[in-house]
Amino acid sequence: MQAKPRFLKILDVVTAILFLVAVGMVFFYAPMEKTMGQVQRVFYFHVATAWVGMLGFLVAAIVGVIYLVRKERRWDIVGLAAIEISLVFFLIAIVSGSIWARPTWGTWWTWDPRLTTATIVELVYAAYMMLRSGIEDPDRRARFGAVYAILGFISVPLTFISIRLLRTIHPVVIGGGSASAEGDFSMTPKMLQTFMFSLLVFSVIFVDLLWHRIRLGRLADKVEQLRLKMVH
Amino acid sequence: MTRAKASPRQAAPRPLSAFLRALRAIIWKDLAAELRSRELLSSMLVFALLVILIFNFALELDARARATVTAGVLWVTFAFAGTLGLNRSMATEKDRGCLDGLLLAPVDRSAIYFGKAIGNLIFMFIVEAIVLPVYSVLYNTNLFQPGLLLVILLGSIGYVAVGTLLSSMAVQTRTRDVLLPILLFPLVVPVMIAAVKASTGFLEGLELVDIRPWLNLLLVYDVVFTSVAFMVFDYVVEE
Amino acid sequence: MIIVRKLIKRFGLKTVLRGLDFQVEPGEFVALLGPNGAGKTTFLRILASLSRPTLGQVQIAGFRLPDQAAALRRRLGVVSHLPLLYGDLTAEENLRFYARMYGLEQETRRVAEVLDVVGLTARRRDLVRTFSRGMQQRLAIGRAVLHDPDVMLFDEPHTGLDQDACVMLDQVLSEVAARGRTVVMTSHDLARAADLASRFDVLSRGVIGASIQRSQINPNDLLAFYRQAVADGNGAGSTTARSQEVRP
Numbered sequence: 001m002q003a004k005p006r007f008l009k010i011l012d013v014v015t016a017i018l019f020l021v022a023v024g025m026v027f028f029y030a031p032m033e034k035t036m037g038q039v040q041r042v043f044y045f046h047v048a049t050a051w052v053g054m055l056g057f058l059v060a061a062i063v064g065v066i067y068l069v070r071k072e073r074r075w076d077i078v079g080l081a082a083i084e085i086s087l088v089f090f091l092i093a094i095v096s097g098s099i100w101a102r103p104t105w106g107t108w109w110t111w112d113p114r115l116t117t118a119t120i121v122e123l124v125y126a127a128y129m130m131l132r133s134g135i136e137d138p139d140r141r142a143r144f145g146a147v148y149a150i151l152g153f154i155s156v157p158l159t160f161i162s163i164r165l166l167r168t169i170h171p172v173v174i175g176g177g178s179a180s181a182e183g184d185f186s187m188t189p190k191m192l193q194t195f196m197f198s199l200l201v202f203s204v205i206f207v208d209l210l211w212h213r214i215r216l217g218r219l220a221d222k223v224e225q226l227r228l229k230m231v232h
Numbered sequence: 233m234t235r236a237k238a239s240p241r242q243a244a245p246r247p248l249s250a251f252l253r254a255l256r257a258i259i260w261k262d263l264a265a266e267l268r269s270r271e272l273l274s275s276m277l278v279f280a281l282l283v284i285l286i287f288n289f290a291l292e293l294d295a296r297a298r299a300t301v302t303a304g305v306l307w308v309t310f311a312f313a314g315t316l317g318l319n320r321s322m323a324t325e326k327d328r329g330c331l332d333g334l335l336l337a338p339v340d341r342s343a344i345y346f347g348k349a350i351g352n353l354i355f356m357f358i359v360e361a362i363v364l365p366v367y368s369v370l371y372n373t374n375l376f377q378p379g380l381l382l383v384i385l386l387g388s389i390g391y392v393a394v395g396t397l398l399s400s401m402a403v404q405t406r407t408r409d410v411l412l413p414i415l416l417f418p419l420v421v422p423v424m425i426a427a428v429k430a431s432t433g434f435l436e437g438l439e440l441v442d443i444r445p446w447l448n449l450l451l452v453y454d455v456v457f458t459s460v461a462f463m464v465f466d467y468v469v470e471e
Numbered sequence: 472m473i474i475v476r477k478l479i480k481r482f483g484l485k486t487v488l489r490g491l492d493f494q495v496e497p498g499e500f501v502a503l504l505g506p507n508g509a510g511k512t513t514f515l516r517i518l519a520s521l522s523r524p525t526l527g528q529v530q531i532a533g534f535r536l537p538d539q540a541a542a543l544r545r546r547l548g549v550v551s552h553l554p555l556l557y558g559d560l561t562a563e564e565n566l567r568f569y570a571r572m573y574g575l576e577q578e579t580r581r582v583a584e585v586l587d588v589v590g591l592t593a594r595r596r597d598l599v600r601t602f603s604r605g606m607q608q609r610l611a612i613g614r615a616v617l618h619d620p621d622v623m624l625f626d627e628p629h630t631g632l633d634q635d636a637c638v639m640l641d642q643v644l645s646e647v648a649a650r651g652r653t654v655v656m657t658s659h660d661l662a663r664a665a666d667l668a669s670r671f672d673v674l675s676r677g678v679i680g681a682s683i684q685r686s687q688i689n690p691n692d693l694l695a696f697y698r699q700a701v702a703d704g705n706g707a708g709s710t711t712a713r714s715q716e717v718r719p
Contacts, residue, residue, distance in 0.1 A: 139471075151457075166445070269559045337572035471521065
């Protein structure tokens with residue numbers, strides 16, 4: 001596994017192209033929203049990154065279970081990669097949400113369910129990284145990482161529900177909303193297409209980054225192995 | 233030596249009673265040790281009272297405002313003091329290698345988990361049992377309502393279930409004491425929210441039907457996390 | 472009693488035990504010697520069922536590890552260099568706790584017996600916190616023999632003990648071993664090991680480099696034997712050599 005596999009090279013190119021197309025769609029294809037203006041365009045990437053961030057957590061939790069059962073190192077690399085990427089994606093989601101919120105509701109931050117849950121999830125990711133960095137033994141690091149990823153993932157729905165039972169002003173775009181949700185808007189077909197496409201693009205970006213990160217992890221292992229051989 | 237030698241193929245005698253016996257032994261051991269040194273309880277208590285004191289100054293609570301934040305102050309206090317207890321309880325096992333001693337015994341690992349968890353729960357109850365009357369006296373409110381006590385019970389169980397597992401992990405890392413709150417607090421958010429809302433509900437005399445969702449959430453959390461925690465505990469203590 | 476075949480233990484990418492073979496007959500007292508970092512403690516922890524083998528077979532008293540570890544623990548007594556005792560409990564309470572964990576009947580009588588064997592009856596009501604290291608070690612041995620195990624594992628039990636404490640410890644060790652138990656003891660102290668053990672194995676570079684019976688060697692030559700085994704291990708790499716005879 002020295003050179004980049006051909007498929008990955010293709011994927012890199014495809015991802016880049018898709019991303020450019022998505023950006024184009026967001027700015028030129030999708031119509032401008034009536035009430036919120038240009039800033040609403042943030043929405044396409046904002047939701048996509050949040051969605052992908054959660055996907056990463058799901059991947060990490062599943063891979064965590066697999067690791068605990070099979071104890072094979074490669075699952076740990078996948079889990080770490082997924083959480084690392086999700087950490088960044090969620091950060092983008094939170095920040096872009098902030099950018100959207102300011103002109104729309106006049107505030108940088110709202111303590112609504114989705115945003116708050118996202119922050120808590122982000123903190124879980126950070127805690128995961130801190131847990132790993134405090135452990136020397138690689139096997140223990142992998143085991144504890146897997147356990148915490150599983151626990152964290154299970155806590156997310158409960159966290160979300162508990163915050164949701166409190167008030168919300170976050171737009172409930174998908175799945176209908178209660179009357180109390182302000183800042184609602186319904187999507188025209190072009191908007192929907194842009195939205196779906198962004199979702200797809202970010203999923204592809206996630207897979208691409210994941211693949212790269214896993215390769216990086218494996219390479220690091222190889223280097224470590226060589227180093228150990230030289231020491232002995 | 234009056235015991236006959238058991239042959240290698242013989243099964244362990246009556247696993248359930250062995251489990252319960254080990255459970256009782258671990259709880260008794262923690263209580264007995266704590267009774268002697270009183271380190272854990274005293275530090276938890278002093279810390280809890282200090283937190284209440286700080287809140288008193290930080291929030292400038294007048295009688296009216298106090299009613300709405302009482303539950304919040306109480307639960308923050310319990311959460312922070314609880315961290316101390318969880319840390320100390322596991323540290324005593326780790327320091328003298330006693331965790332190995334427990335692992336060497338022919339008992340199911342879950343007995344260790346439940347033994348420590350119940351011990352931690354008892355310590356939390358003791359602290360809560362002292363904080364409640366103190367708070368009641370300091371602020372002239374009656375906190376001894378059955379509803380509130382129920383919430384404290386459910387909330388503490390959820391907190392300790394996750395906390396015991398996480399402290400077993402944290403104690404095996406370099407950053408030990410600092411790490412536990414970082415690992416624990418994001419995961420117990422549902423408990424905190426539900427406990428505070430339910431407590432406030434009971435204190436303000438809301439209808440049970442309004443409080444029920446929060447109690448349900450606490451119950452679900454307790455069941456889910458106690459099960460998951462005890463299932464993964466093996467992986468946390470065994471190498 | 473103890474059969475180990477091709478035991479491999481890895482920590483992440485680092486291999487500590489490299490296909491180790493080891494066999495102990497019932498009643499033998501094996502001193503496991505080796506330089507620091509050779510993997511003695513790792514090996515002992517695996518035998519004690521506290522650590523899982525990465526690859527290979529380990530069988531003790533007919534029980535396979537790690538599958539039958541739970542059943543094995545009843546027959547195993549372990550003393551590590553940490554005391555495994557609770558400082559805030561008395562000696563008696565510590566033993567009583569472990570007696571319960573092992574499900575022993577006639578708890579009180581057994582605890583009293585063991586306290587007597589290790590010579591701590593007079594201090595049974597004292598907190599372990601107040602014990603000297605030597606006394607803690609003796610109590611630790613007491614804890615280990617409480618359930619009358621067939622196999623005993625000692626990990627450098629003499630560490631941190633002064634001369635008198637060592638002598639007392641050796642007394643207890645001999646008594647404990649005399650009852651037909653199988654013992655594996657890792658040690659740095661060749662002289663002490665020479666007095667107690669019936670066999671000496673050297674663990675070097677993740678395998679047993681050499682093994683010799685007490686009857687085959689003059690105690691004075693033990694140091695030379697050990698040095699040779701370690702040097703061979705460094706030179707030859709990871710091959711296993713067995714039973715080298717050393718002329719007295």
